[in-house]
Amino acid sequence: MRAQTVDVSYARPLLSFVRDLTRYAADRRERDARRALGSPFSRVPDIDARALIVAAGENRPVAEAIEKERIPLGHTSAVAARRFAKALDGLARAFRAQGATASVHLVTLGLSFGFETLAGDERATFDALVADANEIDAAAVPGIAWDATSLVAAIDRLAVHALETARENDEPRSPLARHDREAARSVKRKRAHFSASSLGTFxxxxxxxxYRYVCAAVEDRGSSASFYGTAFHWALERFHEEYPRVDPADIALLELKIDSYLATAFERFRSGFETTVEYELQKRRAKRTGRRYLSWLLERARTAPFEIIGTEASVELDLAGYTFIGYIDRLDRDDATGAVTVIDYKTGSIAESAEAYRESVASFVDFQLPFYYWARTAVGDRVTRLSLVPLKEAARDVRPIELEVVPVATPRGYGDAPIGTIGIDELERARTKMIxxxxxxxxxxxxxxxxxxDPNxxxxxxxKSACRERPLPREDRFGR
Ligand code: SF4
Structure with a gap:
């Protein structure tokens, strides 16, 4: 759509901010509001933004935490936070107003966050976006409300252009850089194979x-959360080795077994927990979550019987001469159709919806399930479903995030449903990116x-404590 050439190498945080707020205006998704709050352009200091998100918790809007002053903020922060909350509301209202347009949305956004002071490449980037918005409006059908996806697509095109420009530039500058650039020193790769998580990290x-794969820099010894995950994976692997099929009639026995495997797993990894209290709390959480996992498992077995054909299954895939390796938490084969579901257990954070997970695949942040899809397809499985199983929340039913594999991608949406689709063409793009x-x-x-x-x-x-290149906290950037 746009023909003008703008160097937007230094304006990607601005693009992310506008994108998040555009999506928020259209769908009022809390996740987008939180991401925007974490942007330097929200002008809320990083430490206060994080505190507000923690104060809001998982179930309340962060705007409410601001309005109800759930945490005490300094004067400047409080003013910035209130302005942010007001802008969220204003953008959502403006989006729904009669006669709303893409360019009015951008003007509202710019006025809300003082974009009149933007300069240099950021100014040029925002102006390029406004030009795109004008074109969107010019092409709009009278009487039909404008569709945020067109503006989000324009933002994405600029972001891709920014990335390409940055990569082509031998002397990248960042407006956020605190130090002079380090002298370049060539690094010779040491690895002959790749994991999905290493690609995602890259x-x-x-x-x-x-830091992780070349320097082998030492991370911390592992938190309670990581040992919780290790123990849970260990227990489920053993449980399903004994029970590749589950029968709802055996519920009492199965409860006993899953409790027992979890207790053994926690005993095995006991030294990973710093205190006895922490150990006991995490063990209890695992027991309650294990029962919820079992309920989900039995319900699925009742409605669509299946057999677990692999746990911690090692996979290796050669693509264009490169070897990719990994382990799949669980593989199910449907009794009626023979179709295979690839399952990844998530004991930490997880995508909030099928569309969110699909987006993380599309933006090349997550390669795990696409890699498993291609690895199992290569050995002859007909993989029809990719599933993330949450095992973090003891108080919630297990409700997997699932993507059915379809031949061609359906239009992207913003829904928060846990089940969605992903096109083979999208999985092919992820495969191409892996290569x-x-x-x-x-x-x-x-x-x-x-x-x-991305400071987030x-x-x-x-x-982060050792990284001299990380983006500056936003309060430094804005001179506060
Ligand atoms: S602190 Fe930020 S910039 Fe530095 S290595 Fe970590 S993610 Fe990258």
């Missing part, structure tokens, strides 16, 4: 990949491992 932050990253990593020497420009990615990075 796609999210090349510098983090460098592309592997080729880059295997191509002799690498001179540069740029840091991500640094929030849970094990190397």
């Amino acid at each position: 796609a999210e932050c090349e510098r983090r990949w460098y 592309e990253i592997a080729a880059h990593l295997a191509d002799g020497h690498i001179d540069r491992f740029p840091a991500t420009d 990615a640094c929030g849970y990075c094990a190397y």
